[in-house]
Amino acid sequence: MPFVYVPVPIGHLGLWAIVACLGLCGAFLQIRAYSSGEAVIVAPMQYSQILWATAYGMLLFGETPDRTTLLGAAVIIGSGIYIVLRERGKPGSLQPVLTTEGKAQTLAPRPPVLRRILNWH
Template sequence: MIGAGFFLTLNDAVLKWLTGDYPVGQIMFLRGVFVFLPIAFFVWQAGGAKSLRVRRIQPHLLRGALMVAGTFLFINGLRHLPFADAISITFAGPLFVTALAAPLLGEVIRWRRWLAVIIGFIGVLIIIRPTSEVAQWAAIFPLAASVTGALRDILTRKMSQHDSSVAVMFYSTLAVTFAGGMTFLGGWAPVQTSDLGLFLLCGILLGFAHFLMIEAFRLAEAALVVPFKYVSLLWAVLLGLVIWGDIPDGWTFAGAGVVVASGLYILHRERIRKTKT
């Protein structure tokens, strides 16, 4: 999950760069096309087309729909918000995963972890600050993306028990690419030759990130794995500063700190539970 977070943050930085010149649907399509390059490599490593066989197609359709919605929402958030702010708000995702892991996965979530979830959401409110400019309508995009991401992660945990990681990634990528391609009728911008390399980079980064993420959910419970996503905050702050000169204010750091602390406490409680069992 740490590796996935690193690649995802680099991918997000390149995406934010591209949002100034291309509509969201076009970005989803072109990046999706290039994601199939690492997918082809993983398919080859996994033994060919047989690795794409799945037990049931319905969960893959649902995960694809969640990926489409989450990608659209998050890219719009990147377009309108400072990079570190957008990333910080999406850190609500692990909190949603913990909250939903009990009813959807049957995982035991005791009162201490519920308290950590509530405190974490308070941290998200500190970042958004309902009375500040950061809480403009644009903040809704990454927050909603974190909800779809949480549902996707929980579904991934279930699917990865019987379908291969490459199959899960293949069908979700196909859904996002198809959905992005359908926006062609709404008008696309001419693609600059120099930007093709950026789309290629996005595809490779995203492909490796999602493969690592799916493997993480295959190997461990969702509530245990997800808090490691918080490491991405360090990369988000650094990239935002170097590329755009964005310096998060004290409220953003404070809110992100509360969210990260809540996630780490959830991890701590999970380790204690594992030790007792």
């Protein structure tokens, strides 16, 4: 590192701040999705990240996925779609996880700002 280190240009710090803010917003939106929807529906939607990463890799970096990558992505995405279709018709559990006995003691208190942002009670 001492022989190849180049200081980060000041202009890049602004771009890093934008990336950090977008990542934070994405994390908050993901938390909102899990708090308002069923996990069995929300979780497989994250598999779309594979498609986005592939598209960005092809468009921005000229990368093309090989056969094994495409096969693996197809298995992962296919299993997510299968789970969504399988669980769609099932009724929810009789008792939500957050109201089970002893759960309240394990949750850390939520800061007022975060509670307001995520609309938690």
